[in-house]
Amino acid sequence: MLTTHNLTFSYSPTKHFQFPDIACANREALLILGQSGTGKTTLLHLLALLLTPTAGSVTINETDLTTLNAAQTAAFRAANMGIVYQKPHFVSSLSVMDNLLLANYLANKTEARDRARQLASQLGFADQLGKRPNQMSQGEQQRVSIARAVMNQPALILADEPTSSLDDENATRVIGLLRQQSEQIGASLVVVTHDQRLKDAFQNRVSLEK
Ligand SMILES: Nc1ncnc2c1ncn2[C@@H]1O[C@H](COP(=O)(O)OP(=O)(O)OP(=O)(O)O)[C@@H](O)[C@H]1O
Helix, strand or coil, X not given: CEEEEEEXXXXXXXXXXXXXXXXXXXXXXXXXXXXXXXXXXXXXXXXXCXXXXXXXXXXXXXXXXXXXXXXXXXXXXXXXXXXXXXXXXCCCCCCHHHHHHHHHHHCCCCCCHHHHHHHHHHCCCHHHCCCCHHHCCHHHHHHHHHXXXXXXXXXXXXXXXXXXXXXXXXXXXXXXXXXXXXXXHCCEEEEXXXXXXXXXXXXXXXXXXC
16 A cells, blocks of 8 residues: 655755665555664655655555645645654643644544543553643653554554664563554554664564665
8 A cells, every 4th residue: 555666865965865665555564674874764754745755656545645735745644644753743732632632633533532532541641641741751652652643543654763762661562552553443554763673573674774
């Protein structure tokens, strides 16, 4: 369902990336491994069309995202993708519950309070829905990020270094939660990371080289 073809991107004439073609079938999980600076975040942002490629295509469920205008891209992203960013992006003045409901609002969907409560209880932060995100630990915020990414039951979940700052136990837990959530909603899951601990959790892997 997700395929890329000849994706290239330039930050400047000297900072140019040519990425290997990627394919991730419906309901499959793919791990993209690379050391720091190999362009993992750049690639993830290209997959979400948060960056526009210099050349090449990103196709999701037969839609070539590079043919969409900015408004269409934003609508497609909100409806079809859940993104777990490297650093959590929350609205700090809103509660955890309202940050989750924001995902509904941005996708023009009805507020799904029951789903938010159910996810919070599955992911172990049901008692913290009234808090502000910055009153939670990093590991807890990571779990809220996962919940927010799956609020709208997207077809594709993209996760950027979801375990990099976590100890072994929490890294295993977070990757298990991502796998479990994507399986529950039938989503494809793409994780980009330098974290070699995740290798064994994924059969499908692509490596980025410097
Ligand atoms: N906005 C930008 N302008 C110019 N260069 C950038 C920009 N963002 C990233 N780069 C450069 O592109 C390269 C790849 O960055 P990117 O964040 O994609 O790597 P990464 O593999 O995710 O790294 P890390 O594991 O350290 O997060 C880096 O060398 C970085 O300096």
